[in-house]
Amino acid sequence: MPERRARAGRSRLDGKLDRIREAEEAGLLEHARGSRALRKMLGNRLSLLGLAVFSAIVLSALLAPWICRYDPQKIDLRSVLRPPSAAHLFGTDKLGRDIFSRVLHGGRISILVGLGSALGAAAIGILLGSYGGYKGGPADRAFLRLSEVFMAFPQIILVLLLVSIVGQSVSNLVLIFVATGWGSIYRMTRARMLSIREEEYVQALRAFGLPDLLICYKHMLPNALGPIMVNITLSTAMFILQEAALSFLGLGVPLEIATWGNILNAANDINVLARYWWIWLPVGSVISLFVLSVNFIGDGLRDSADPSQLG
Amino acid sequence: MAAEAPLVSIRGLELGYPVRSGLFKRVVGSVRAVAGVDLDIRRGETLGLVGESGCGKTSLGKAMLQLERPTGGEVLLDCGGARRDLCRMRQGELREARRRMQIVFQDPYSSLNPAFTIYGSLEDAMRRYGLATRAERRRRLGELLEAVNMRPEHMDRYPSEFSGGQRQRIGIARALSADPELVVCDEAVSALDVSIRAQVLNLLLKLKAERGLTYLFISHDLSVVEYVSDRIAVMYLGRIVELAGTEELYSNPLHPYTRALLSAIPIADPDRARRRIVLEGDVPSPVDPPPGCPFHPRCPDRVEECSRVPPALRTHMIKGEAHAAACHLAKE
Amino acid sequence: MEGETLVRVRNLRTYLYANGRCNKAVNDVSFDVRAGRTLCVVGESGCGKSVTAASIMQLLPPLARIESGEIAYRSAEGELRLDRLPRNGRAMRSLRGRDLGMIFQDPMTALNPVYSIGFQIRESLRYHTRLGAPARRAKAIELLADMGIPLPAQRSGEYPHQLSGGMRQRAMIAMAMACEPKVLIADEPTTALDVTVQAQVFDLMERLKRERGTAIMLITHDMGVVAELADEVVVMYMGNVVESGTVREVLKSPAHPYTRALLGSIPLLGRGRSQRLEPIRGSTPDPFDRPPGCQFAPRCPRQEPACDAGLPPEVEVSAAHRVRCLFAKEGRDGR
Numbered sequence: 001m002p003e004r005r006a007r008a009g010r011s012r013l014d015g016k017l018d019r020i021r022e023a024e025e026a027g028l029l030e031h032a033r034g035s036r037a038l039r040k041m042l043g044n045r046l047s048l049l050g051l052a053v054f055s056a057i058v059l060s061a062l063l064a065p066w067i068c069r070y071d072p073q074k075i076d077l078r079s080v081l082r083p084p085s086a087a088h089l090f091g092t093d094k095l096g097r098d099i100f101s102r103v104l105h106g107g108r109i110s111i112l113v114g115l116g117s118a119l120g121a122a123a124i125g126i127l128l129g130s131y132g133g134y135k136g137g138p139a140d141r142a143f144l145r146l147s148e149v150f151m152a153f154p155q156i157i158l159v160l161l162l163v164s165i166v167g168q169s170v171s172n173l174v175l176i177f178v179a180t181g182w183g184s185i186y187r188m189t190r191a192r193m194l195s196i197r198e199e200e201y202v203q204a205l206r207a208f209g210l211p212d213l214l215i216c217y218k219h220m221l222p223n224a225l226g227p228i229m230v231n232i233t234l235s236t237a238m239f240i241l242q243e244a245a246l247s248f249l250g251l252g253v254p255l256e257i258a259t260w261g262n263i264l265n266a267a268n269d270i271n272v273l274a275r276y277w278w279i280w281l282p283v284g285s286v287i288s289l290f291v292l293s294v295n296f297i298g299d300g301l302r303d304s305a306d307p308s309q310l311g
Numbered sequence: 312m313a314a315e316a317p318l319v320s321i322r323g324l325e326l327g328y329p330v331r332s333g334l335f336k337r338v339v340g341s342v343r344a345v346a347g348v349d350l351d352i353r354r355g356e357t358l359g360l361v362g363e364s365g366c367g368k369t370s371l372g373k374a375m376l377q378l379e380r381p382t383g384g385e386v387l388l389d390c391g392g393a394r395r396d397l398c399r400m401r402q403g404e405l406r407e408a409r410r411r412m413q414i415v416f417q418d419p420y421s422s423l424n425p426a427f428t429i430y431g432s433l434e435d436a437m438r439r440y441g442l443a444t445r446a447e448r449r450r451r452l453g454e455l456l457e458a459v460n461m462r463p464e465h466m467d468r469y470p471s472e473f474s475g476g477q478r479q480r481i482g483i484a485r486a487l488s489a490d491p492e493l494v495v496c497d498e499a500v501s502a503l504d505v506s507i508r509a510q511v512l513n514l515l516l517k518l519k520a521e522r523g524l525t526y527l528f529i530s531h532d533l534s535v536v537e538y539v540s541d542r543i544a545v546m547y548l549g550r551i552v553e554l555a556g557t558e559e560l561y562s563n564p565l566h567p568y569t570r571a572l573l574s575a576i577p578i579a580d581p582d583r584a585r586r587r588i589v590l591e592g593d594v595p596s597p598v599d600p601p602p603g604c605p606f607h608p609r610c611p612d613r614v615e616e617c618s619r620v621p622p623a624l625r626t627h628m629i630k631g632e633a634h635a636a637a638c639h640l641a642k643e
Numbered sequence: 644m645e646g647e648t649l650v651r652v653r654n655l656r657t658y659l660y661a662n663g664r665c666n667k668a669v670n671d672v673s674f675d676v677r678a679g680r681t682l683c684v685v686g687e688s689g690c691g692k693s694v695t696a697a698s699i700m701q702l703l704p705p706l707a708r709i710e711s712g713e714i715a716y717r718s719a720e721g722e723l724r725l726d727r728l729p730r731n732g733r734a735m736r737s738l739r740g741r742d743l744g745m746i747f748q749d750p751m752t753a754l755n756p757v758y759s760i761g762f763q764i765r766e767s768l769r770y771h772t773r774l775g776a777p778a779r780r781a782k783a784i785e786l787l788a789d790m791g792i793p794l795p796a797q798r799s800g801e802y803p804h805q806l807s808g809g810m811r812q813r814a815m816i817a818m819a820m821a822c823e824p825k826v827l828i829a830d831e832p833t834t835a836l837d838v839t840v841q842a843q844v845f846d847l848m849e850r851l852k853r854e855r856g857t858a859i860m861l862i863t864h865d866m867g868v869v870a871e872l873a874d875e876v877v878v879m880y881m882g883n884v885v886e887s888g889t890v891r892e893v894l895k896s897p898a899h900p901y902t903r904a905l906l907g908s909i910p911l912l913g914r915g916r917s918q919r920l921e922p923i924r925g926s927t928p929d930p931f932d933r934p935p936g937c938q939f940a941p942r943c944p945r946q947e948p949a950c951d952a953g954l955p956p957e958v959e960v961s962a963a964h965r966v967r968c969l970f971a972k973e974g975r976d977g978r
Contacts, residue, residue, distance in 0.1 A: 017660050017708055024665035024931075200416035201424045201432065203378055204485060207414050208436040209406030218435070222426035363837035364808075474926045504687035505864065509908035509922035531837065534867075538910035538918065557915055575842040576912050577867030581891050589846055590839045592793075593807040 040304040047300025053293035057286065061107030070098035072105040072258045084278050091278035093266055103283050106258040109170060111290075113259070114240035117177035122232045124178065125185030130224070132186075133193025134216040144190070147183030155180050159242070160251060168254045173246070177239050185231055192224035226301075233298040237291040244287055260287050317351035318389050318493060318525055319375065319412075324348045325383030326367070326374040330598055342597045344370035346549035347384070349624070352493065354389075357519065357526040359540030359557070361533055361572070365594055367549040368529045372495045375527070376412055377405060388412075410440060413486035417498035419478035423470035429456075429481055430466040433488055440489055455484040458521075459514060476507035480514065487518070495527045500535060512539060533576055537561060545569050548597055548605040551624060555634040563629065565636035568606050604639070612640055645679035648717065649826050649858045650699060652676075655712035655726075657691075657698045666930045668694045670882035671712070671954070674875075676826060679856040681848070683873035683890070685863055689927055690879040692862045696828050699860075700745050701730045716826075718742060741771040744819035748831040750811035754803040760787070760814045761799025764821050771822045786817040790847060809840035816847060826858045827851065833868070845872060866909055870894055875963075878902050881928065881938035883954065888964030898966040901939045937968070945970055 041047060060067060070088075076096035084091040090099035132140035150158070162176045196202065197220070205215045240260070246252035247261025248268060255262055260283055267273055267280035326345040329338040344367045352358050362368045374381040377397050387394040388408055397408055416422040424432040434448055442448045453463030459480040470478060479499065486494050496515065500508045516539060519526060530536050536543055543560050545553040545568065553566040564570045571588040590609045595601055601608050607617035616639050624637040657669040669691040676682050684692045697703045699714055714725040716738070728735045739745070747753040755763060764783040768774055774782060787795035790813040803811055812832060819827060829848070833841035849872070851857045861872060869876050873890040878899065886899040897903045907921040925942045934940050940950040949969055958971045 013705075014708070017658075017665075017706075020660055020663060021658060021665045021710075199424075200418055200422035203373075204414065204416065204422065204482075205436070206378060207376060207409060207412075208439065208489060209409040210435055210439065214435060219424055219427070219432065223424070363839065476926055504927070505866070505905060506687060506908050506923035507926060509920040512910075513920060513922060533838075534910045534912040537912060537915050538920065539916075561913055561915060571839055573912070575838040577841075577845075577865060577871040578912055579866035579870045579894065579906060579909055580911065581870045581894050583870075587842045587846070589842050593809050593840065594837070 038304070041300050044300040044303060047296045047303075050293035050296025050300065053289055054297060057107060057290050057293070058111060061104055061111055064101070064104035064108060068098070068101035068104055070101040072097060072102040073256070074098075081276055081279075090282045091276075093263075093279055094272075099263065099278065099282065102258045102263055103260070103286055106260045106263055106283070107286070107290075109253060109257060110240055110243055110260040110287075113170065113174055113177070113243045113253070114236045116174045117181060117239040118232050118236040120174060120178035121181035121235065122185050122228065124182040125187075126189050126221070126228065128182075129186040129189030130193050130216050130221050131213075133190035134197055134220060135212060140190075143186065147186050150180055150183045156242075156245075159246065163246070163251050168251065170253050170257065173243065173252055177242065181235060181239065184235070185228065188231055189224055189228060192227065193220060196220050196223050230298050230301045233294055233301065237294040237298075240287065240294075241291060315354060316389050316392075316394070318354040319352040320387040320394065321348055321350040321352075321371075321375060321384070322387065323384035324350075324371065324374055324381055324386065326370050326379055327382045340598060343549050343600075344597065345374055345381070346600075348546075348549075348551055350544060350551065350554075352525060352527060354492075355523060355525055356541040357528055357539050359536035359543040360527060360529045360546060361531065361536050361543060362546035363531060363572075363594060365597065366546040367597075368531075368546050369497055370549075371546070372414070372497050372527060372529050376409070376414055376495060378414070406439075410489045411491050412493045412495070413489055413491040414495040414497060415479075415482050415486045415499040417501055419475040419482065419502055422482045423473075423478055425470055428467050428469055433485060436485075437488055452484075452488065455487055456481070458487065458518065459484045460510075474507075476503055476510060479503060479507075479511050483511075483514065483518070487522070491524070493525045493527065495529065497529045498531070499528075501530060501532065508535070515539065533572060534578075545572070548595065548600055550605060550637065551635075552606065552638070553634075553636045554624070555629075555636075556632050559629060559632055559634055563634070565627070565634065565641040566606075566638045567610050567612050567640075569636075571611075604637070614639065645677075645856055647678045648675045649678055650676040650860070651713070651715045651717075652695070652699065653713045653715075655695065655698060655714060656710040657694050657703065658708055658710050659694065659704070660706045660708070664931050667882055667933070668707075668930070669698065672877075672879070672882075672884050673712075674877050674884065674887060676858045676860045677875075678825065678858045679852060680874040681852055681859040681861055681872050683861045683863060683869045683876045684879060685866065685869050685876060686879035687864060687927065689881070689930060691882040692879050693830055695879075696745070696830050696860065696862055699725060700739060700743060700828060701725060701728065701735050702739075702745070703730070716742065737771065740767050740819075740824065741822045742824050743826050743828065744822075744824035745828045745830070746812075746815050746819045746832050748834050750808070750815045750835075751803065753815055754811060754818075756803050759800050759802055760806070760817075764799070764814075764818050767818060767821045783817075783821070786821055787814065790814070790817045790820075791843065792817070808836055809843060812836060812840075812844055813847065816844070820851065820857075823855065824857070826860065828860045828862075830862045831864070832861070834864075848872065866894070866906060878905075881930070881933065883938055883967060884957075884965075885939065885968070886964075886966045888961075892961065892964040898960050898964070898971045899939075899968045900943045900945050900970075904942075904944075 074097060078096065079092050080094055080096040082088055082092045088098050088100065090103060093099055128143050132143055158180050159176055166172045202215065202220060205219055243252050243259060244261035244264055247259055248264050250265060252261050253259045255265065263283045264280055272279055324345055325343065325347055327341040327343045330340045330342055331337060332339045348371060360368045360371065370379065373379045375386050381398050386397040388397055397405065400408060430449065430452055433452060437448045437451060442451055452466050456463050456465055461477065461480055473481065500511050503511060512535065518524060528536060528539055537557055540557050542556050544551050545566065547568050553560065553569045561573065564573055571590050574588040588611065592609050595608060603618040603620055604622050607613045610617065622637045622639045624635050626633050626635040653673045655669055655672045659666040659668045672695055674682060684695060686692045698709055709726050716723045716725050761783045764786060765779045768779045768782060784795045784799050787799055792798050792810060792813055806814060833844050836844065848859060852859055863869060869890060876887065876890050876893045877884050878886040878893065880901050886893055886897065886902045893902060897906060904923045908923060910918060910920060923942050928934060928941065934951065936951040936953050937955050940946045955967050955969045957965045957967050959965050960971050
């Protein structure tokens with residue numbers, strides 16, 4: 001009786017373990033070469049899909065001038081509000097501009113804003129966070145408080161405020177995103193460095209009398225980078241969404257430059273929303289796809305760094 | 312008795328941490344991890360430092376190396392006849408002094424930087440110590456690795472490729488890379504399996520003989536300390552309670568704490584049935600040490616005086632050898 | 644009932660799975676845990692001693708599996724095959740705590756920090772016994788007093804972080820002993836403690852064995868602990884039992900080269916610098932790249948080609964002494 005129950009209790013996991021065991025006993029398995037994190041990343045289907053979608057969108061945005069037949073800014077009043085067709089893949093907008101071309105060209109700006117802001121915020125956050133976490137002191141405390149102030153203030157209002165002060169432009173938008181976004185990476189880097197500081201190899205470097213900057217940025221920082229990379233990926237997605245939201249409100253990039261948010265901006269009209277779906281649906285889908293794919297990549301990176309899973 | 316000046320003289324060394332409490336983290340007191348220690352380390356000896364966790368033995372080692380800045384006292388290093396106080400040195404001078412004193416750590420897994428190869432994590436330190444070219448540094452590191460029974464080609468591997476014992480040997484090679492006179496071994500074998508521990512202990516003894524090193528050997532394991540040390544200091548609550556030659560300490564412990572410690576060590580020999588002296592209670596908190604002798608609440612032999620007067624570390628001459636104990640009842 | 648076998652382990656194999664590989668962590672292990680006796684399982688890290696304990700308690704990680712062999716527990720109702728009970732089923736849960744108690748190496752992580760010590764003991768009593776609330780309260784305090792904790796009534800309301808290391812370990816033993824289990828499995832219970840506190844915990848365990856006839860299985864890496872506490876000892880290396888027997892037999896006339904080498908590589912207190920330690924050469928093999936036969940062969944001074952032919956069988960060198968070595972008998976005569 002218990003024998004039978006044990007049989008019935010066998011799960012799919014048991015079958016999988018059986019196969020591993022057989023392979024092991026046959027001497028088929030060897031020590032995996034190369035990076036375990038890389039292998040796990042490649043084994044994660046969702047993040048591979050993410051990577052594929054991400055590369056497709058980035059590549060077509062980069063190659064936009066060669067792919068598109070139309071100038072994204074060219075107004076053609078003879079063909080306004082045409083639905084999708086062979087001539088205009090995603091149709092045309094109220095001014096007769098080709099939406100497909102605008103989406104691809106807009107992607108260049110949107111991705112630039114997203115990635116640029118994320119990298120800029122990371123650069124500042126890492127620079128301050130590493131040294132702050134390692135050395136501490138009054139400067140570190142001041143930056144910590146400053147980042148708390150930024151994080152405690154509703155970000156969108158802060159951004160609106162800054163936009164109205166410095167004016168609308170792509171570079172201003174990136175600057176504003178960096179100014180409001182460095183806090184989270186700063187705090188994360190700082191926390192990692194605080195724990196790495198206690199590792200004995202850091203003490204050994206200090207016992208050699210090596211300069212602090214060398215210890216901090218050369219020897220400690222590489223060990224903190226894993227989670228920071230995940231954070232950079234995820235904040236890229238966040239900044240792209242913010243750009244879209246701001247531009248939709250008419251406060252992001254100046255309206256004459258095509259970005260994903262500015263294309264969506266045309267849909268802030270109930271008439272367009274109800275009758276001309278091709279103006280907002282394709283670009284909305286591209287934004288969602290891009291953000292989703294970046295998030296999948298981020299999840300894959302995070303999982304591959306987690307040793308507690310069956311690889 | 313000691314004709315030669317000691318390599319390091321520690322005088323009244325104190326290391327305290329502020330204790331903060333309450334909503335605004337106000338300083339309400341301080342923990343004296345090291346509470347006024349005097350200790351001489353003679354050139355060429357192995358001085359064992361034993362005690363239980365929290366007794367301040369690691370803090371003493373780190374304060375001596377200035378890895379933690381002492382809050383009081385002096386650490387006098389013999390610099391060609393002149394004695395210089397490390398605690399009062401400026402950063403630049405201290406960097407030079409540090410080359411002469413190195414440390415081997417306990418945890419083989421956190422003591423090597425996982426992001427660099429062995430060569431990569433050591434090259435900056437070796438450049439500092441005057442090996443200007445890459446070829447010189449690689450040759451020197453190769454020699455060091457051979458000295459710790461590893462192969463020179465190991466220098467291009469990452470720490471994750473080594474076992475605990477190998478990592479510990481690399482840690483020793485690292486300490487030797489500065490060509491130090493004094494090496495502090497902070498629980499250097501405690502995290503290792505017994506079969507590997509013996510390898511590392513014998514290696515430490517061999518290196519000492521070859522290079523004329525001086526060791527401060529910090530450990531909680533008395534049998535290991537006994538195996539390597541010439542003299543042993545026993546610490547309790549930040550103070551040294553007994554200091555004597557190894558044989559003398561084991562055959563004739565004067566302090567009741569040393570006696571209890573010795574009796575509590577399990578020995579791998581079923582014939583040696585011994586009476587364990589089981590102490591009452593636990594080590595008191597260093598935040599609030601007891602008045603008088605710090606050991607008196609647990610001491611089986613305490614007298615009235617012990618709770619009032621802290622005993623000084625007095626040196627007795629036994630069989631022509633100095634034996635110091637901080638106990639009112641210690642007799643020769 | 645002293646000497647009665649309470650837990651019988653026969654040919655136990657428990658494999659661990661990770662990263663698509665299979666680690667034969669416990670490979671053919673047999674021993675008995677007897678009432679009123681202490682069995683010490685001794686070995687270095689990675690030898691499979693903790694996995695063996697976790698197999699008995701069915702507290703294995705999800706990616707670990709008992710492949711074959713038997714673990715039998717003699718309960719009041721007859722013999723129970725622990726290896727066949729569902730891991731987290733009702734039967735196994737009610738055995739844990741009531742019949743089989745376990746204490747762990749690190750009391751700080753084994754006790755729940757958000758509940759008081761007394762509450763955690765009472766929980767166990769509530770689940771396993773029919774005592775009413777006042778009786779449970781009294782029993783919890785009595786247990787703490789039994790374990791030598793001063794001011795037990797006050798301590799029972801305190802939280803783990805308020806206690807010192809030794810006190811926490813005693814509180815954990817009190818918890819494990821709450822329902823008077825017949826078997827106590829202790830996985831390195833004093834490794835995290837200082838020697839003077841370790842002596843206190845040993846005293847306590849000796850008393851449990853003597854006064855309550857508890858069967859104790861003690862897992863340790865310290866031969867000194869074995870000599871102090873064990874009645875019987877099992878020496879493990881790389882998943883195998885290499886030598887087992889009474890403590891005197893194994894420690895005084897070790898027959899396996901590994902046991903001999905292990906004993907030769909620890910400094911004995913009192914011998915000082917006159918002793919010469921003989922380290923075992925090399926290091927423990929990679930568990931995924933094991934030697935084909937005897938696991939100790941690559942490091943063994945007595946190694947011969949025959950050692951690699953397959954795992955050597957267990958040989959009985961005397962009534963209470965079994966050794967897994969081809970040269971077990973000869974090694975004995977040679978000494």
